[in-house]
Amino acid sequence: MGKRITLSVIKADVGGLVGHTNVHPELLEKARGLLSGNPLVIDSYVTHVGDDINLIITHEAGRNNGEIHELAWNVFVACTEVAKKLKLYGAGQDLLADAFTGNIKGLGPGIAEMEFEERTSEPVVILMADKTEPGAWNLPLYKIFADPFNTPGLVIDPKMHCGFNFEVRDLIEDKKIIFSAPEEIYDMLVFIGAPGRYCIKRVFHKDTGDIAAVSSTQRLNLMAGRYIGKDDPVCIIRCQSGFPAVGEVLEPFAHPHLVSGWMRGSHCGPLMPVSVNDAHPTRFDGPPRVIALGFQLSEGKLVGPQDLFADPAFDRAREQANYIADYLRRHGPFEPHRLHLEEMEYTTMPLVMEKLKERFISMRQLRESKSAAGTT
Numbered sequence: 001m002g003k004r005i006t007l008s009v010i011k012a013d014v015g016g017l018v019g020h021t022n023v024h025p026e027l028l029e030k031a032r033g034l035l036s037g038n039p040l041v042i043d044s045y046v047t048h049v050g051d052d053i054n055l056i057i058t059h060e061a062g063r064n065n066g067e068i069h070e071l072a073w074n075v076f077v078a079c080t081e082v083a084k085k086l087k088l089y090g091a092g093q094d095l096l097a098d099a100f101t102g103n104i105k106g107l108g109p110g111i112a113e114m115e116f117e118e119r120t121s122e123p124v125v126i127l128m129a130d131k132t133e134p135g136a137w138n139l140p141l142y143k144i145f146a147d148p149f150n151t152p153g154l155v156i157d158p159k160m161h162c163g164f165n166f167e168v169r170d171l172i173e174d175k176k177i178i179f180s181a182p183e184e185i186y187d188m189l190v191f192i193g194a195p196g197r198y199c200i201k202r203v204f205h206k207d208t209g210d211i212a213a214v215s216s217t218q219r220l221n222l223m224a225g226r227y228i229g230k231d232d233p234v235c236i237i238r239c240q241s242g243f244p245a246v247g248e249v250l251e252p253f254a255h256p257h258l259v260s261g262w263m264r265g266s267h268c269g270p271l272m273p274v275s276v277n278d279a280h281p282t283r284f285d286g287p288p289r290v291i292a293l294g295f296q297l298s299e300g301k302l303v304g305p306q307d308l309f310a311d312p313a314f315d316r317a318r319e320q321a322n323y324i325a326d327y328l329r330r331h332g333p334f335e336p337h338r339l340h341l342e343e344m345e346y347t348t349m350p351l352v353m354e355k356l357k358e359r360f361i362s363m364r365q366l367r368e369s370k371s372a373a374g375t376t
């Protein structure tokens with residue numbers, strides 16, 4: 001029997017260098033110092049994508065553990081102090097609460113956690129993105145766990161042939177539903193094709209019930225009741241031996257699909273797979289980035305990481321993303337490059353509407369008054 005391990009990935013933007021492009025190394029050092037040597041933690045790894053700090057923590061305390069969540073919260077608070085001292089941009093941006101209240105969910109940071117019995121060999125891939133939202137994982141998770149054109153293992157690996165169960169969340173009405181793939185993929189796609197509202201939260205192996213993937217589904221704007229920054233998401237995926245191969249997990253990112261986010265959280269753009277060294281989006285604050293770190297777990301120790309998109313085989317995806325970025329940028333303030341109104345984060349629409357409301361003339365009233373007057 002392997003050890004029961006919990007893998008928690010907790011992220012927050014607590015201040016950008018410069019603007020929203022990157023994290024200052026002092027913040028990363030602060031986070032590393034606070035996590036390493038903590039008695040609750042088996043192992044930890046701190047990284048960043050764009051302006052988001054990602055804390056990767058292994059422990060034995062299980063999911064939703066108050067002490068682990070409080071530790072992460074305290075790390076972000078301490079990093080915020082550094083960010084304030086350096087006057088970094090948007091210091092404390094993602095910390096919505098004044099104090100920790102028992103569970104980090106709902107307080108601003110994004111979180112994905114899974115608990116499992118460590119296998120003989122336990123490869124995991126952690127995906128982390130900036131300038132986008134949780135629904136960005138829908139298309140790749142669908143391809144990884146339900147599309148045989150992406151994942152031949154679904155056809156040829158007897159341990160995967162049964163398929164997977166998908167837990168889908170409705171982020172607006174706060175509901176969940178389980179879909180069984182492949183039988184119910186047409187029903188499921190009705191929902192997950194609308195990634196601004198429906199997000200794949202978890203994927204389970206159908207025969208064993210084992211957890212295969214989990215994503216962060218926090219939406220800051222929904223929590224705060226107003227738009228205050230994108231919910232740059234993370235996702236953990238277990239690989240090999242009944243789960244998708246590492247290469248099957250990475251393959252969807254060879255296609256830079258369109259996601260919501262980018263400049264001011266209000267534009268649609270291609271998700272560009274990059275190495276950690278290239279994870280600082282600058283062009284028009286983007287285009288949106290995704291990094292992938294691979295680890296082998298060994299008694300909870302994080303062996304690695306391997307920077308999985310630091311591979312020239314993803315050059316063409318990056319080139320295509322740049323081409324798509326050029327094409328979309330030429331739309332300027334027009335949809336669908338600019339998101340539709342409900343999705344706009346820093347929208348001036350209510351202000352402009354308020355200013356102009358007296359000048360909008362009702363066409364119905366105009367028609368009625370014309371017909372009453374006998375004119376046309």
Ligand code: 13P
Pocket residue numbers: 063064111112113114214215216
């Ligand atoms: P729940 O919202 O299902 O408790 O999720 C907890 C978790 O694992 C976060 O990813």
Ligand code: 13P
Pocket residue numbers: 013020050051130131229230231232262263264265284285
């Ligand atoms: P972040 O959500 O990464 O902070 O970016 C916000 C933004 O306004 C980018 O232009």
Ligand code: MG
Pocket residue numbers: 013016019020051090093229
């Ligand atoms: Mg930011």
Ligand code: MG
Pocket residue numbers: 013020050051052130131232
């Ligand atoms: Mg960000």
